[in-house]
Amino acid sequence: MISIIVNNKKYEVDVEPEKPLLWVLREELELLGTKFGCGFGICGACTVHIDGEPQQCCVITIGEVVGRRITTIEGLNDRVGQCLKNQWVENSVPQCGYCQPGFIMSAAALIYRGFVNEESIRELPNICRCGTYQRVKKAIYTTADQVGVWEGSHE
Amino acid sequence: MNNPILGERFLSRAEVAKLSNCVNNRELDGSAYHIRRREFIKHSTGVIAGLTLGFNIGIDRVQAAAIDASPVINPFNAWLVITPDNRIAINVSKTEMGQKVGTSFAVIIAEELEADWEKVDINFKPEMPPFIHRNTQLQRLTYGSTSVSTWYAYCRELGATAKSLLMTAAANRWQVSESSLIVYQSHIYHLPSWRCISFGALVEDASQLPLPASVSLKKSNSFRYLGKSVPHKDVRRKVLGEEIYGIDMRLPNLRFAAVKQCPFVDGRVVNFDALLSYVPEGQTLVSIPNGVIVTASSWWSAQKTLDELPIEYDVDDDAASFNSNLVSQILAQGLNEEGQQLFNKGDVTAAFNNADTTLEAIYEVPFLAHAPLEPMSCTAHVTDSKCRVWMAQQGPEEAALALSHELGMAIEQIEINMLSCGGSFGRRVETDFVIQAALASKATGHPVNLLWSRPQDTQQDWFRPAFAAKMRAGITSGLLEALTGINCGQNLLQTRGNPVPFDILASEGFANLPYNIPNQNIRNNSVQLPVTIGFWRSVGHSHNAFFVESFMDEIAHQANYDPYEYRRYLLASKPRELAVLDKVAKMACWKRYHRPGYGLGMAFMEGFGSIVATVAEVSVDSESVQVHQLWCAVDCGQVIHQDGATAQIEGALIFGLSACLFGEITFREGQVEQSTYKDYPVITLKNMPTLHIQFMKNTHAPGGLGEAGTPGVAPAVVNAIFSVTGQRIRKLPLSRYLTVNKE
Numbered sequence: 001m002i003s004i005i006v007n008n009k010k011y012e013v014d015v016e017p018e019k020p021l022l023w024v025l026r027e028e029l030e031l032l033g034t035k036f037g038c039g040f041g042i043c044g045a046c047t048v049h050i051d052g053e054p055q056q057c058c059v060i061t062i063g064e065v066v067g068r069r070i071t072t073i074e075g076l077n078d079r080v081g082q083c084l085k086n087q088w089v090e091n092s093v094p095q096c097g098y099c100q101p102g103f104i105m106s107a108a109a110l111i112y113r114g115f116v117n118e119e120s121i122r123e124l125p126n127i128c129r130c131g132t133y134q135r136v137k138k139a140i141y142t143t144a145d146q147v148g149v150w151e152g153s154h155e
Numbered sequence: 156m157n158n159p160i161l162g163e164r165f166l167s168r169a170e171v172a173k174l175s176n177c178v179n180n181r182e183l184d185g186s187a188y189h190i191r192r193r194e195f196i197k198h199s200t201g202v203i204a205g206l207t208l209g210f211n212i213g214i215d216r217v218q219a220a221a222i223d224a225s226p227v228i229n230p231f232n233a234w235l236v237i238t239p240d241n242r243i244a245i246n247v248s249k250t251e252m253g254q255k256v257g258t259s260f261a262v263i264i265a266e267e268l269e270a271d272w273e274k275v276d277i278n279f280k281p282e283m284p285p286f287i288h289r290n291t292q293l294q295r296l297t298y299g300s301t302s303v304s305t306w307y308a309y310c311r312e313l314g315a316t317a318k319s320l321l322m323t324a325a326a327n328r329w330q331v332s333e334s335s336l337i338v339y340q341s342h343i344y345h346l347p348s349w350r351c352i353s354f355g356a357l358v359e360d361a362s363q364l365p366l367p368a369s370v371s372l373k374k375s376n377s378f379r380y381l382g383k384s385v386p387h388k389d390v391r392r393k394v395l396g397e398e399i400y401g402i403d404m405r406l407p408n409l410r411f412a413a414v415k416q417c418p419f420v421d422g423r424v425v426n427f428d429a430l431l432s433y434v435p436e437g438q439t440l441v442s443i444p445n446g447v448i449v450t451a452s453s454w455w456s457a458q459k460t461l462d463e464l465p466i467e468y469d470v471d472d473d474a475a476s477f478n479s480n481l482v483s484q485i486l487a488q489g490l491n492e493e494g495q496q497l498f499n500k501g502d503v504t505a506a507f508n509n510a511d512t513t514l515e516a517i518y519e520v521p522f523l524a525h526a527p528l529e530p531m532s533c534t535a536h537v538t539d540s541k542c543r544v545w546m547a548q549q550g551p552e553e554a555a556l557a558l559s560h561e562l563g564m565a566i567e568q569i570e571i572n573m574l575s576c577g578g579s580f581g582r583r584v585e586t587d588f589v590i591q592a593a594l595a596s597k598a599t600g601h602p603v604n605l606l607w608s609r610p611q612d613t614q615q616d617w618f619r620p621a622f623a624a625k626m627r628a629g630i631t632s633g634l635l636e637a638l639t640g641i642n643c644g645q646n647l648l649q650t651r652g653n654p655v656p657f658d659i660l661a662s663e664g665f666a667n668l669p670y671n672i673p674n675q676n677i678r679n680n681s682v683q684l685p686v687t688i689g690f691w692r693s694v695g696h697s698h699n700a701f702f703v704e705s706f707m708d709e710i711a712h713q714a715n716y717d718p719y720e721y722r723r724y725l726l727a728s729k730p731r732e733l734a735v736l737d738k739v740a741k742m743a744c745w746k747r748y749h750r751p752g753y754g755l756g757m758a759f760m761e762g763f764g765s766i767v768a769t770v771a772e773v774s775v776d777s778e779s780v781q782v783h784q785l786w787c788a789v790d791c792g793q794v795i796h797q798d799g800a801t802a803q804i805e806g807a808l809i810f811g812l813s814a815c816l817f818g819e820i821t822f823r824e825g826q827v828e829q830s831t832y833k834d835y836p837v838i839t840l841k842n843m844p845t846l847h848i849q850f851m852k853n854t855h856a857p858g859g860l861g862e863a864g865t866p867g868v869a870p871a872v873v874n875a876i877f878s879v880t881g882q883r884i885r886k887l888p889l890s891r892y893l894t895v896n897k898e
């Protein structure tokens with residue numbers, strides 16, 4: 001049995017230690033908000049927080065995260081999470097919506113760092129094939145401004 | 156009577172004053188013209204009294220039998236259900252893949268119905284029997300940016316019919332004339348007697364009434380929802396991670412399946428029996444026509460087993476040596492052949508003889524993958540008597556037919572359930588992954604959730620065909636007097652057994668140019684290649700706009716004209732087209748633009764019932780290019796949902812830009828060379844330009860929007876590069892020649 005903490009809840013799972021966290025979340029815990037996009041840690045659809053840091057969990061094994069705090073889109077309910085989700089709704093960001101939970105997790109981690117500007121937004125790796133980036137930018141900028149960590153220009 | 160639970164009450168003085176004010180300002184009076192109703196059907200649902208309306212279409216043998224046998228209406232036809240709790244369910248017959256077709260249909264119906272948007276629920280028919288309708292216009296297949304343009308009139312009449320029935324019911328109840336009633340936000344008011352009643356309180360009465368012979372539709376100047384931006388119903392669900400996509404379906408005893416298909420353009424597995432010994436206990440190996448499937452209790456375990464299988468393929472020499480150089484050669488040869496005439500006007504031979512300048516150019520575009528973020532996925536449960544599938548796919552009728560054929564089951568035994576698509580862009584028209592899920596379930600006896608790996612999704616795509624074109628222009632005194640063009644590629648409809656007289660899709664945006672050119676001869680030459688091709692966002696337009704609009708730019712420069720002014724001259728007799736062109740020029744400050752090292756390029760296209768003009772701004776600096784801004788002006792007639800329409804163009808522009816900069820599927824030794832977003836890159840925030848989008852305001856019939864924004868991007872960008880460097884790029888993608896977005 002492997003013990004992990006997801007969204008402040010402790011789970012015991014009976015899986016091989018090399019099974020990627022993504023598939024533990026989706027298949028064992030049925031937390032389906034974290035998506036599979038590429039399986040190579042490129043697209044960002046599976047982004048979760050591990051001890052507050054953004055990680056693409058399709059390439060992180062369950063064995064690597066024993067005892068560490070994992071947060072998924074379902075558990076992102078702090079002020080930053082709420083603000084981001086509201087801004088995502090406010091700007092009607094999602095089209096198909098498949099990449100958006102991962103995108104929001106990446107954005108939250110960026111805001112936690114306490115310093116957001118145009119450049120740091122540009123560095124987010126997440127892929128959105130529907131092309132919602134312009135709205136993503138605006139949603140992140142507005143949230144960063146609301147929580148007082150926007151260091152970029154004010155147009 | 157003043158009982159809000161029953162939905163009927165007296166109004167307060169303030170409410171009467173407010174509503175009277177609205178009436179005086181004519182905000183609530185929009186009834187414009189009467190039309191004869193279409194053949195709607197109406198049904199009073201048995202258990203919960205409600206008003207159900209739909210279209211009496213698509214009733215073939217199966218459906219007719221079902222309806223005769225059961226008092227319950229065919230659920231496909233139940234588009235609109237108003238229940239006593241005053242909720243309105245709008246059942247959408249199309250597939251949701253990010254284009255917000257649900258919002259579009261619901262907004263149109265709600266507009267005519269005078270519904271309270273808060274009380275509207277949008278359903279994608281979670282369960283329905285198979286529905287086979289061969290009328291291509293009315294079928295459920297979601298394709299070709301046709302949903303809104305096809306169903307706009309139907310949806311309006313549906314909403315208006317429901318409103319008419321509710322008004323009659325209210326008039327009867329209060330013994331007043333219908334003309335003295337006001338309908339507003341899911342309620343009906345009779346101001347002289349200070350009375351108000353909800354739709355919900357009227358549904359039982361309304362469902363007993365005969366359908367009206369004619370209904371009146373609203374005037375566009377009194378539209379409350381159309382052309383505005385009501386909140387989407389799906390957005391919060393998607394933001395919270397609660398939307399259910401193809402990958403997310405869960406059932407008791409579900410098994411997960413991974414698939415490996417033959418990587419060669421043609422070939423088959425030859426050692427299936429030998430592979431069985433490599434499969435761990437608890438997993439099952441299933442043979443499918445072009446590969447194998449492994450099912451397991453975890454998708455990751457199934458994929459791991461697949462990755463380690465020593466699969467051997469039987470591949471003939473031609474397939475094993477197929478490569479992209481060969482594709483270019485075959486296309487180039489094809490351009491020198493006669494081909495088939497698509498369009499002819501005037502006398503090109505004479506016009507070329509009289510021309511003082513001639514210009515010729517050859518263009519080529521590669522195969523492209525769709526690369527939706529959610530790889531192909533489907534859940535199926537096949538038993539002896541039934542096949543149930545839960546799928547994110549664009550065509551339930553095609554899927555039901557294919558399943559029936561593949562499994563040897565009657566169409567009545569197939570049940571299709573629709574889920575949201577994690578992107579599609581034309582990929583999910585195909586039924587390959589649906590069939591695979593059903594075969595895996597049939598072989599194992601379990602419900603199976605099948606998911607493709609990213610490399611499978613990239614390599615086993617139904618690609619946008621590679622195409623080439625040779626264009627020739629005859630210019631006399633600066634005027635474009637003659638144009639010939641031949642394009643060459645695989646015939647998409649023919650590759651799937653459709654006996655088309657000519658390549659219809661290759662002619663889109665090629666044979667029917669909006670420009671006034673007196674002498675034209677436009678041809679196509681279809682070639683055979685062993686590549687599986689499909690419908691990629693904007694289909695034929697995706698390459699033809701590149702050929703035509705790049706060449707228009709070349710012609711304008713050759714004739715010493717500004718490319719914008721040159722297009723104006725060619726569109727002089729078309730005010731709607733000219734207005735779009737002028738709009739984009741104004742948005743981009745085309746006439747006054749001057750920035751050293753930067754340049755603008757323009758493209759214009761008509762397709763899907765819409766008119767689109769695009770301008771790109773690029774900078775080019777020692778072999779590297781960056782796209783900074785895109786401006787896009789769109790005339791799609793009546794805009795249904797302003798924010799949704801803008802989002803569709805945003806997405807279409809980015810989709811076109813990804814292809815223009817990076818998109819290329821190549822073949823080497825018979826196999827696709829790309830496998831993930833690493834070697835098939837797409838736009839991310841890093842190389843995201845600023846987008847500026849505006850719509851023309853008019854009330855023409857709505858055109859399609861999902862695809863029309865894509866084709867103009869590549870020519871606009873390439874034309875912009877020419878304006879900076881004088882270098883003409885005639886083969887895509889740009890990453891072949893230039894570093895894209897060097898930091």
